[in-house]
Amino acid sequence: NKWDIVIFDEAHRLRRDYHKITRAYLFAEKISKKCECLLLLTATPFRGKLEELYYLMHLIDPNILGPYHTFVNDYILGNKADLKDKISKVLLRRRKIEVGGFTKRFAKTVRIELSSVEREFYEETTNYVRREYNLAMRTQNRAIGFVMIVFQKLLDSSVFALLSALTKRKFLLENKFHHIQKMESNLEEWDLDETEDVEEFVSGLDESVQLDLQSLKRELLSLNRLILLGK
Known part of the structure; x- marks a missing residue:
């Protein structure tokens, strides 16, 4: 046919x-x-x-x-x-x-009542996007800021597409999380000459790893929660 x-x-x-x-x-x-x-x-x-x-x-x-x-x-x-x-x-x-000229446009807003679960998903996703976007702007990470804007637009157009995007984001962060954990473990095993410069470098690197792990844990928890709610 x-x-x-x-x-x-x-x-x-x-x-x-x-x-x-x-x-x-x-x-x-x-x-x-x-x-x-x-x-x-x-x-x-x-x-x-x-x-x-x-x-x-x-x-x-x-x-x-x-x-x-x-x-x-x-x-x-x-x-x-x-x-x-x-x-x-x-x-x-x-x-x-x-x-030629276009006819006048008449816009009409149609309100849709969300269920309690839908509203919870919408509000938690918006809070997640706002938090991660603000963090990205403070650290001048424009790429992540753009990703968050896309997430918010998907929330308003297609929950299915949003869940797919959130799942991909979760997968990427999990890989990064395991990589940093491995790097942190390697730091503890290094046997370096005891110079002040090297000690300062390792100390600073260790602190940055800890901070990155904390932010990754927080975002992964949020993503797990959102994916569960969205389903």
Whole structure:
């Protein structure tokens, strides 16, 4: 059985290049073989990567741009000028000036009552994110700060996706925790010359290890609690 038509909005997210295929693209590729008509929509400006354009066109018509290596030689490495004409058969581009004015937007907030368990999960996750984000900002760890922002957004959109992300975070921290424990054990076994510089170094390193272990223990406890609540 086939669908009459399948529509993908935000189609710019269906990214693929020669070396990497996103899960979104794989899904679209499977769906494209089970429908009579495929419509891709996006209002995001084209990034200029011809390789991504090739694979988007490939979803609509696998033959329109020919074999991949021929396309690369002609349009990426070469300077053939007929690409626009080729894709015009399946591509409709409208600029804002052509569309005209937009209708007024009316936003409506729909309140959803959470169960006691859902509310507890929401509040504890928010507290966890706030604590770890503030800690990341104090230590200028912007990468972790960004991770916490993503966690909060997932909390508002997909609990399933959030649980997957929290589980991955827990796995990474557990590996780090065991690595630091092993390093701490090795410190105690070192036999170094008794110089003041070395003693100061080892003492400082030992203190940093203890602090890191404490913060890891705290976050792992929080993650275990959140994963249990979310399930």
